[in-house]
Amino acid sequence: MKEIKLYGSPISNYFNKVKLALNLKKLNFTIVRFAPSENDAEYLQKNPMGFIPTIEVDGKFIAESQPILEFLEVYFPEAPRLMPEDPFEAARIRQIINYIEVYLDQNGRRIARYFFEGKKPDKGVIKEVEPVLKRTRRALEIACRFNPYIAGTNVSMADCSAYPSFHAFDRLLARVFGPQHPLFEMPQFENYLSFLDNQEIFKEIEDTRLKTKKLLERANLIAKKRPV
């Protein structure tokens, strides 16, 4: 059996995307808790951007969550598939993943950065980000099926990307725009998340993320009170 290690932290939506794929594929793996680093020369050889996640399979390293999922799909052909055979359907799934990761995530992060630093998001940034988020929501409404999975009747890589990102950005955007935020306005948004929240593999991901977030917040508070 091939040995798989997943490096990163459950606080990261990209780490959770890969963890979901490994679990849905019923592959055994061990988690190596790891923080991203731009300055760790050894880690940069494994993940050249210094990001998380990274996987190690039989001593070889792969970076970037989507290439990791594509690798798992071909390297473990016996495992449950997360990409359909039909090239048009497969392209639509990759398209959905781009809407989530290139447009939603990258713009949502421009706002998230302020909260990480304990600051109020800049009004100018919010004004720039809001129309892009709305446009992305409209793209998702057209490209997705929510029937009951995001791309159609079967679970796919698009769910691995959507579930952790939607949860993370649901909370973040609610802090800025209120509960009727640009993503929430998507009619199927709430039902889709609660459909997956009722599945153990998905629920465990969100539960672990929230637990880890709390622990990190507590550790930050302690560090502020007792600077070394």
Ligand SMILES: N[C@@H](CCC(=O)N[C@@H](CS)C(=O)NCC(=O)O)C(=O)O
């Ligand atoms: N495109 C990358 C994105 C990974 C990513 O952004 N990871 C974040 C954590 S969610 C990270 O490591 N950030 C550290 C940094 O920005 O320096 C992927 O799909 O793996």
